[in-house]
Amino acid sequence: MDTVSQVAADHAELADDLRRQGVKDAMGGWIDVLGRSKSKIVPIDHLPQLLAGSERYTPRGMGGIGAMTPPEDECVALPDLATLQVFPWDSRFAWMAAAREEASRGSQGSTEANPSRIKWS
Numbered sequence: 001m002d003t004v005s006q007v008a009a010d011h012a013e014l015a016d017d018l019r020r021q022g023v024k025d026a027m028g029g030w031i032d033v034l035g036r037s038k039s040k041i042v043p044i045d046h047l048p049q050l051l052a053g054s055e056r057y058t059p060r061g062m063g064g065i066g067a068m069t070p071p072e073d074e075c076v077a078l079p080d081l082a083t084l085q086v087f088p089w090d091s092r093f094a095w096m097a098a099a100r101e102e103a104s105r106g107s108q109g110s111t112e113a114n115p116s117r118i119k120w121s
Contacts, residue, residue, distance in 0.1 A: 004053030004076050004101070011048035014081075019044050022091050026050060028079030028098030039077065039098070047094075053078050057100065075100050 018026070026047045027039040040055045053076040079096035087093045 002054065003049055004078065007048045007052045011051050011081075015044050015047040018047070018086070018094055021086065023086055023094045024092040026094040026096070028055065028077045028096045030077050030098045030100040039095075041093075044094070050077075051079055051081060053101070073102050075102050 015026075023044050025041045026044055027041045028050055029037045029039040032038050038057070042050050042055065046054070055077050056074045057077065058074060077098035078101055079098040081096065083095075083097040085095050087095065
């Protein structure tokens, strides 16, 4: 699977730990220009790829910022592992805050194409 960065071996260990805790799915949520949370839910076995930037979006089609043009680049959600939370009301799900970045630029994404970009601290 195509990712923005290399898949880290320790992320597979994290996925195993979460699976043992009963987590079935993970998501990296970002906020669109209308203030809505967006994410893709992936099986916990896919967590290492999610953290490496595997989940792609069409920014204009998903973000409410106008019609998409054919040459428009895709974007990816890059989750911040420091924000990982297992839902206390449903421990089958883990959530992380994610920054939406242009797929071709990775973490060097343009804010012009990504006005909803959030810097998590």
